[in-house]
Amino acid sequence: MTALLTTANWDSDAWMHQLRTAAPDRRFVLEGVDAYDPAEIRYALTWKPPQGLLSSLPNLEVIFNLGAGVDAVLSDPDLPDLPLVRLVDENLASRMTEWVTLQVLAHHRGTLTYLAQQKAHRWHEEPQPLASEVRVGFLGYGVLAQHAARVIGALGFATHAWSRTGKDADIKLHVGADALPEFLANTDILVVLLPLTDATRKIINADLMAGLAQDGALGGPVVINAGRGGLQDEDDIVAALNTNVLKGASLDVFQTEPLPADSPLWTAPNLIITPHNSAVSDPRAVSRYVARQMQAFEAGEPLQNVVDRSRGY
Template sequence: MSLLVAIQGWSPDDWVRRFRQEPGSPPVLDAREPFDPAAVRYAACWKTPPGLLARLPNLQAIFNLGAGVDALLADPTLPAVPLVRVADPDLTARMTEYVVLHVLRHHRRVDLYAEAQARREWLKRDQPPARAARVGIMGMGVLGRDAAGVLARIGFRVAGWSRRGDPVPGVEIYAGAEGLKPFLARTDILVALLPLTPDTRGILNHELCAGLAQDGPLGGPALINAGRGGLQVAADILRALDEGHLAHATLDVFETEPLPATSPLWTHPKVTVTPHNAADSEPAELCRYVVEQIRRHEAGGALQNVVDRGSGY
């Protein structure tokens, strides 16, 4: 029984080393080196080359080391074994930090005061309380629910939108296509934490931005996308900003990463770009999570956080 580490875009050497150092880890194979495909029972992956996993005849489970599984699901040869997504408390906490940081940044008008400081201007503006601002979260999975709970405790009026509309204590829930328009119309700060699926690709477009509340206390709605780059249509977001449908956009994810230097998102005065670091998790915690799942599975237990391939998450 072996664990194959197959990673692109991150530092494979570090991940192989961490897995080999983790107590209880099975023998670890590096996908960049020759290995016996028949020896592999588990694979820890990130943006694995299409076709690689199909070569493993005894594969029992795939562990995706990031929050989004769309890259793996795009592989038409992906074996029909359980695909496990990361649901690590450290990753969840970091995402909530990011969401709360940028919601408060928009709510407390940090950019406005930074611009005033640059002009050496003592600028006074009325500051509405958190209860006056309406935050809407698209995607009410583990990440969305945790962020919603913290924002609600601060005092924000929080609503959530998802495909199924599962109830969340203390959060007003909207569901499906019929719930999207009223959800947007009551939202001053929109947070996108959706998975990338055929139904959500390009959902952050001009029509959606124009549907956000225009009567809120913050001078215009704001968008925060910390979900997946494929959710957003960059040209539409820029258009919404220029037309006044959006007051600001904070974007952590992009269709092409790193974001090309030629992208107008870099220089637009109403856009904040962060380098896909909203939920960077501690690699040691993720290795521990994978090894514990393998131990439980080998003992006859069920794998946790298995992806529903039909829904894409």
């Protein structure tokens, strides 16, 4: 069965090589490069596909999303009513945990302050709270957040989380909209790993940031977002940093990517910007994941990690 790959601006050669290595008995074609008959395509492997592409494949059976967020696929008004499989990969979770841990420690240990002092040739020790005095809250408690929370907790930070719905958790879990204010009021560092849905769009706004703990051990709250750019109101974040509503922030995702050169985020104080590289999909690991799912599907077994479209993840 033929599979169609479309990867936006990723390294297509690397992806095609790994897919053919993982499933040498299958035919893979690259959108925009290889000639193919739309009727022969049974699987679509995609990241931010052009709108209308998936609906043009009359015999498509399964859509595999190659990244963590599925909002780009779900935004297609002509998306066919077929199983959409989201990416769940230990490699992806480990990369995200590395990035989240780096950002939490950077703000906890005053990295931006010390870099500024180094540039000014200034030697001055800042007060340093214990990790146990700093409350790290995870807004969203899916697979990536759970993995990161275990590492952050092991470092001694006081961790808790918020989720729209209840689930098994080995840390304190605040559940539902009514529990959100209490969760925010007891959070010094907010780590946002929510999916992007109509309910979460621009959830990182002035009201949410004003609700974070202002009296914590860091002297002010910090926001870390590696979820989706659409989760944040970027004007509100700039304003919060300029008025000390936020002590600091780390952003890996943005409403427009690449981040425009004239965005005020570039010069906002105490802000760390990274180019959407917190958890880059690894072609080899993802190709093996997709190959296993295809084989199981053709053997009559259920697909794993199918998106619930009513929830958007």
